[in-house]
Amino acid sequence: MNSIEARSTYEALSAAHLAGQRSIENLLNCYCREIAVPEGQITVYPIRSDVQQDHVEMRGAPYIHVKIPRLDAMLLVSLEQYSMVGSYRFGENAYYRSPTNKRWKSLTWKALAKLIIDDLSIKFGTPFNIDLFRQVCESNTVSTVIIEQREKMRHNGYVTTNFIDSEQSMVFGHPYHPAPKSRQGFSRHDLREYSPELKVSFALDYFTVPPEFVREQSGLPTKTSELIEKNLNKELPDIGARKAIPVHPWQSKLLLKHPAVRSALKDGSIQYHTAVGEKYFPTSSIRTLYHPNNPYFYKFSLNVRITNCVRKNAHYELESALKINQLLLEHKPDLQHMFPHFTILQEPAFITLDMPHYCNTETQRVEINEGFATILRENVTAHTAPHVTPLVAGALFEKIPHGDAPVFQLLKEMPEARIRSETSLIETWMQSYSELLIKPVLHAYFSYGMIFEPHMQNVVVGIANGLPRQIFLRDFEGVKLVHGRFDVSRLGKIDPAVQKSLYYSDDLGWKRVAYCLFVNHLGEAIGRLGQGNEKLERKLWRIVGEVLHELAGEYGTESLGYLRLQELFSSADLPAKSNLIGRFLKRRDRESSYQDIPNPLRQIWSMPYAV
Numbered sequence: 207m208n209s210i211e212a213r214s215t216y217e218a219l220s221a222a223h224l225a226g227q228r229s230i231e232n233l234l235n236c237y238c239r240e241i242a243v244p245e246g247q248i249t250v251y252p253i254r255s256d257v258q259q260d261h262v263e264m265r266g267a268p269y270i271h272v273k274i275p276r277l278d279a280m281l282l283v284s285l286e287q288y289s290m291v292g293s294y295r296f297g298e299n300a301y302y303r304s305p306t307n308k309r310w311k312s313l314t315w316k317a318l319a320k321l322i323i324d325d326l327s328i329k330f331g332t333p334f335n336i337d338l339f340r341q342v343c344e345s346n347t348v349s350t351v352i353i354e355q356r357e358k359m360r361h362n363g364y365v366t367t368n369f370i371d372s373e374q375s376m377v378f379g380h381p382y383h384p385a386p387k388s389r390q391g392f393s394r395h396d397l398r399e400y401s402p403e404l405k406v407s408f409a410l411d412y413f414t415v416p417p418e419f420v421r422e423q424s425g426l427p428t429k430t431s432e433l434i435e436k437n438l439n440k441e442l443p444d445i446g447a448r449k450a451i452p453v454h455p456w457q458s459k460l461l462l463k464h465p466a467v468r469s470a471l472k473d474g475s476i477q478y479h480t481a482v483g484e485k486y487f488p489t490s491s492i493r494t495l496y497h498p499n500n501p502y503f504y505k506f507s508l509n510v511r512i513t514n515c516v517r518k519n520a521h522y523e524l525e526s527a528l529k530i531n532q533l534l535l536e537h538k539p540d541l542q543h544m545f546p547h548f549t550i551l552q553e554p555a556f557i558t559l560d561m562p563h564y565c566n567t568e569t570q571r572v573e574i575n576e577g578f579a580t581i582l583r584e585n586v587t588a589h590t591a592p593h594v595t596p597l598v599a600g601a602l603f604e605k606i607p608h609g610d611a612p613v614f615q616l617l618k619e620m621p622e623a624r625i626r627s628e629t630s631l632i633e634t635w636m637q638s639y640s641e642l643l644i645k646p647v648l649h650a651y652f653s654y655g656m657i658f659e660p661h662m663q664n665v666v667v668g669i670a671n672g673l674p675r676q677i678f679l680r681d682f683e684g685v686k687l688v689h690g691r692f693d694v695s696r697l698g699k700i701d702p703a704v705q706k707s708l709y710y711s712d713d714l715g716w717k718r719v720a721y722c723l724f725v726n727h728l729g730e731a732i733g734r735l736g737q738g739n740e741k742l743e744r745k746l747w748r749i750v751g752e753v754l755h756e757l758a759g760e761y762g763t764e765s766l767g768y769l770r771l772q773e774l775f776s777s778a779d780l781p782a783k784s785n786l787i788g789r790f791l792k793r794r795d796r797e798s799s800y801q802d803i804p805n806p807l808r809q810i811w812s813m814p815y816a817v
Contacts, residue, residue: 221354224607228378229315229346231296234283235382236786237322238272238294240801241329247273250285270294276328279304279321281313287738290747290806291729291780295738315346319384326790338384338789341511345385351394352377352387352403353607359405366612369586369666370496372601373489374402375612376663381605381730383513383785389492391510392456400456400488407485410495410504411458412438413578414448414477415559421575423524424555425531431557433582437500441483448477451557451578454493454506455481461577466564475564490598490663491681493517494583501588505553505581514788514795519579521572522703524556527581527682529697529708536696537654541646547668548646549589551680555582586666586678594670596678599727600662603734611734619672629742632735635673636746639731640753642667642677647723648757652767655691657715659684661726686710686718710796716770717781717800724750725782725803747806751775754807780805 242248249271272281284297300313302321319342327334356377366372379386389397398404422430431449442450453461461467462478470476486495486504493508507518531554541548558579565571586596602613617623617631643660650656658664658679668676689709710718728750736743754771761767779802788798 221350221357224353225346225349226315227298228349229342230283230300230313230318232378232381232386233315233318233322233342233384233786234272234281234296234300235294236384238270239292239382239782239803240784240786241325242272242274243292243803244801247275250288269299270296274321274325276325277304277321281318281321282310283313287733289729289733289736289738290740290743290804290809291725291733291782292803293729293733295733316343319343322384322786323790326787330791332791335790335792337792341385341388341390341789344390345388348387348389348392348397348401349378351397352401355398355404356607366597366601366615367595369596369598370487370489370498372597372612373487373496374405375601376490376598376604377403377606378604379600380513380785382726382782384789386513389510389512396456400454400492402488402490402492407487408455409481409483409485410452411455412442412479412482413451413453413458413461413559414442414445414479415451416475417447417449419476419559419561420449420451420557421560422555422557423528425528425535425552426554430555430582433502433555434557437497437502438483442479445477451559452504452506452580453578454495454508456510457506457508457577460509464570464573464577465566466561466570466574469564470561475561490600491517496585498585498587501585502555502582503585505583507577507579509577514785518576519556519558519581521575521579522701522707523683524558524579524581525701525704526707527553527556529700529704530682530685532697533654533656533687537650537656541650544649545642545646547642547676549676549678551584551586551589551678553581553583553682556580557582583680586680589676589678590668591670591676594668594675596666596668596676598663599665599667599731602667603662603731605734613731613735616669616672621671623672632742633745633749636732636735636749639667639674640728640750642674643727644723644750644753645757646677647679647719648767648771651688651715651719652761652765652770655688655715657686657688657710657718659718659722661722662730664722665727684718686715688712688715714796720774721781721783721800724807725780729780729806743806744810748810751807751810774805775807777805778808779803780807 238248250268251271268285270283270285280303282301284299285294286297287295301310302313303310319339323335323339366375399406420431424430434452435450438450471478484497486497489496492512494503494505496503509516509518531552534550534552556579558575561574562571565574590596603611605611617628617635620631623631647658647660650658660679664679664681666678666680667674687708689711732743732746736746758768758771781800782803784799784801
């Protein structure tokens with residue numbers, strides 16, 4: 207074996223090892239939060255001699271002991287950190303013992319996945335969920351490919367210096383999902399062609415169709431089809447009165463096999479054009495594509511199961527996006543006045559096809575409607591202030607394979623970096639970030655009954671001189687309205703399916719907001735910035751608390767805002783979404799359950815606050 211072959215083998219082994227470690231960490235994160243902690247099956251110990259005699263290499267670290275009583279099994283994992291929201295940060299050493307393995311045995315990610323799914327099968331009285339097991343395997347495979355290819359691009363490293371870098375730098379994804387990189391439907395070739403983490407770009411495919419086939423709506427003076435044509439730059443041949451429909455190239459291969467499309471292509475009613483025009487960049491959601499000169503992102507349908515869902519734009523999602531956009535336009539002046547550095551990226555238009563004469567069944571008609579569906583979303587650069595760089599929040603706090611999370615690089619860019627301690631810089635950074643993010647999201651919920659999902663992938667941070675200066679919130683798919691607090695007649699005529707998809711109960715809406723904002727987002731951000739330093743974590747959570755106190759002072763004591771914030775400070779728990787249980791039981795996203803985790807806001811405020 208020559209040196210090049212040896213290096214390639216080492217990189218592949220290293221990638222597989224890193225991916226395996228992250229799979230173990232994700233599975234343990236989910237299992238501990240959703241099952242073991244609520245059932246009281248976790249104990250943390252210093253390393254003991256009886257364990258060391260079993261050839262377990264813990265190197266003096268504390269370890270976490272997890273019982274799986276339904277299987278009479280035990281897990282033993284080295285522990286690096288523990289955060290105020292009950293999050294464990296695991297080390298590399300992991301072992302298990304079961305009735306068939308009396309001595310501690312090294313724990314692989316695949317063995318852990320089987321143990322957990324077996325345990326859930328007994329707990330819920332259902333068969334082994336082979337689909338979930340395959341999703342975990344798929345996620346591990348994707349992570350391995352991504353890490354291996356990223357290691358070969360080491361000159362690019364894991365830096366986050368511009369917008370598209372940040373969109374394409376999330377190597378591992380959601381730390382509390384059992385299969386965060388699952389992409390069921392993508393082949394190995396597809397992974398390399400279309401995965402944002404591999405820093406790819408590609409041209410779009412187009413179908414040109416008669417105007418009567420087009421179904422489009424726009425909240426703008428310009429039709430959706432005209433907005434698309436403006437950005438084609440004359441790359442298509444003369445199409446006359448036809449309309450051009452952009453499609454993700456993976457999706458077009460699927461659509462070309464559809465009987466209705468094949469019939470329409472055969473008789474010339476529609477035409478197919480591959481790899482047209484300039485290359486677009488896939489963003490962190492995979493199916494939403496970006497070009498710096500196009501004023502709109504294209505959010506395509508992609509019939510691939512990415513984490514929880516097959517990512518196609520259902521007909522009710524198209525119309526609900528426009529209804530939400532209509533509502534936001536009503537409140538835009540108020541939001542801009544109160545929060546001038548906060549922007550919600552609009553989704554003002556959609557386009558798709560309807561070809562009933564070529565469809566033999568209603569199912570085929572729906573497949574065409576959903577398969578071609580595309581939502582237009584405002585480009586973040588249109589709202590970015592001078593000298594501000596937009597970066598995806600998830601990329602800033604990613605636990606990367608080499609070095610610190612990218613947010614620490616931003617600290618070094620702050621003007622006071624040379625004369626102040628890192629702890630002091632972190633506190634300043636968190637103060638700016640909390641002010642920009644928390645108030646507008648909660649104001650929209652308290653004042654308008656609008657439920658946003660400000661998780662890390664949905665938030666873009668505008669950075670100048672290392673500090674947060676703007677916040678951009680995106681993706682209307684998860685935006686809902688609180689049932690009973692909003693007059694639906696204001697939205698005009700509305701399809702019953704669209705209306706149903708738009709609403710959450712007040713309780714579910716609050717859980718969604720609280721989870722996304724305080725657990726998924728701020729909890730992870732503070733955990734990453736705190737790096738296991740409990741004193742620093744408490745300071746950062748206190749900064750969050752002070753922002754909330756200030757917000758509470760803007761509401762009357764009988765208002766929903768004041769009462770919800772009072773509840774937030776007094777409650778012992780915060781809601782955390784149960785992704786593992788949700789995937790195991792194959793629940794839809796809106797049917798997600800929530801698990802209580804420790805509320806750090808109550809821990810740092812010993813007395814009820816007063817306004």
